[in-house]
Amino acid sequence: MFETLSDRLAGVFTGLRGKGRLSPADIDATAREIRIALLEADVALPVVRQFIAAIKERASGEELSQALNPAQQVIKIVNEELIAILGGETRRLEFAKTPPTVIMLAGLQGAGKTTLAGKLARWLKGQGHTPLLVAADLQRPNAVTQLQVVGEQAGVTVFAPDPGNTSGVEISGPGGDPVAVSRNGVAEAKAKLHDVVIVDTAGRLGVDADMMQQAASIRDAVDPDEILFVVDAMIGQDAVTTAEAFRDGVGFTGVVLTKLDGDARGGAALSVRQVTGAPIMFASTGEKLSDFDTFHPDRMAARILGMGDMLTLIEQA
Amino acid sequence: SRSQNAFGRSMLGLLGAGTMDEDSWTDVEDTLLLADLGSQAATEIAEKLRTEVAAHGINSPAEAKALLRRVLVEAVDPTMDRSVRALPHDGRPSVVLVVGVNGTGKTTTTGKLARVLVGSDRSVVLGAADTFRAAAADQLQTWGARAGATVVRSAEGTDPASVAFDAVKRGIDEGADAVLIDTAGRLHTKTGLMDELGKVKRVVEKQAKVDEVLLVLDATTGQNGLVQARVFADVVDITGIVLTKLDGTAKGGIVVAVQRALGVPVKLVGLGEGQDDLAPFEAEAFVDALLG
Ligand SMILES: Nc1nc2c(ncn2[C@@H]2O[C@H](COP(=O)(O)OP(=O)(O)OP(=O)(O)O)[C@@H](O)[C@H]2O)c(=O)[nH]1
Ligand SMILES: Nc1nc2c(ncn2[C@@H]2O[C@H](COP(=O)(O)OP(=O)(O)OP(=O)(O)O)[C@@H](O)[C@H]2O)c(=O)[nH]1
Ligand SMILES: [Mg+2]
Ligand SMILES: [Mg+2]
16 A cells, blocks of 8 residues: 555656766655655654665765666665664674573563563574573463463473462552562572573553563563563554663663564664664564564565565666 | 653644744644654645644644644544444343454453443453463453453364354343453454454354444554554454553554544543553544643
């Protein structure tokens, strides 16, 4: 339903083939189209602005190649800049020198943390690690049960000393002590020689000061090697506010983008990366535990621009 | 919150500034974009403002605020019927189907709605037709126990249509007032899962008409929300939107486009994770939240 950037730019550049350099007017017209394309892809407005400024500067300096028409030329520049931001320094998980390696998950409600915990555990187990899942979401009804089921599917041990919020338990404020559960989880891993600990935490809003404080306390209790911010690829303009709130409230070392199996363009990838500088490390691509991949900046760039065919398009030229 | 105030301030600053140059109009649009209205709705609303400003002239910040508020409220259309059809009729319970993509708040909303109904002395049956997600039925069971509603569930992997059928049957047999069916989250792009959802509705309708199909949209959702709504509307003919997680910083502006495109009203809003954090949607309050 959205026009792709190549369609848009083709319109702008009709009849402009082989002009040597783009005129300032061409560049303005181009910038408008790129702006709309990025906004439709849910890239956050402040990030769009920054990005457009960078593209404008580069496009006006660049000598137009004879091999490419102006639209292709601009697409190439946009694509390269997107990959540069998204890819920057992709890196692998940081493992602790002395095990266990502690990975803490954090994010908004429903982003996909618990599912990701299972995916990570399964993936790490496949590489010969012996992960322990820690059920530190005592808030969402039956979050602990959910993690137990997921752990069973992944074939890994789940540390769940507190049943959390279930129908058998009286509701009393936030209930339970997720900080103690997390701390004890790490101790358990040491005692039972698990080399990785994955702490699943409750979903929380950036504006919820108490819950952000709780996340910081969990962090302080487990001293994580990685804090992964889990964010839904469907998120819109709120991506920046939320990413900043988690960066300031708990801090994170990496980002995981979820629900990439849908058709959301996933502009949040660009927003979060640009605003926080944290690398996007993994992509979650389905509900099954095997639907998990390392992050590919080039695919993400093509997706944001709505052009899976872009690479072939440029290679042909 | 901070961003809500920023929205109001920048709009009012612009509108109160007397002369509006092209850049200022771009900024008006930008401000709407930040609330996730999307470029088309934002452009349309900015155009309308432009016409009104030209026609009436704006002399004071108070006038500017009133004008802006009016244009936005009109865009949200306060005249739509937003009542939730959750009361018994024709001697049988009402049937409500709750649908949406993964993690938006379907189960939570189902639980909260049960709580509202039970709170006004209605008897409620909950159908746990999410037989896929880990512990989904347990989650609904917890909500049901708290609200005082009966839960009909089955083993993981059971055909969701048969669970939904059983829930409605139970509701009819028990003379319940409402049957609320929670379904599994599914992305609108997965045709197999969407077909499954269509089947859930068809099978239920062998016994009783589905009175209300609520699409649960997460307020943080960007432009994909419109695509979701279109596909769900095609498959199960949604009759209302529930906009959840409005207690965060997201404005949920995508529902403006959804309402316009589909003519389906937002009926309820989710304002937290607690049992009582469900409220009727009010156009004025929604706009005021946008304006901060
Ligand atoms: N399609 C799809 N669904 C996903 C993906 N990751 C998670 N989900 C689904 O999204 C929903 C929410 O996932 P959870 O793992 O429970 O999310 P969470 O962040 O732990 O949620 P809270 O604990 O409530 O904050 C579930 O229905 C998952 O099956 C994904 O990559 N693709
Ligand atoms: N802050 C806030 N959180 C909410 C709201 N509604 C639901 N949640 C939370 O969002 C998360 C997901 O809610 P669920 O009700 O499990 O969502 P769902 O749509 O049933 O998810 P799936 O069945 O996995 O697709 C949970 O952590 C809820 O507590 C709301 O209005 N505000
Ligand atoms: Mg969870
Ligand atoms: Mg659910």
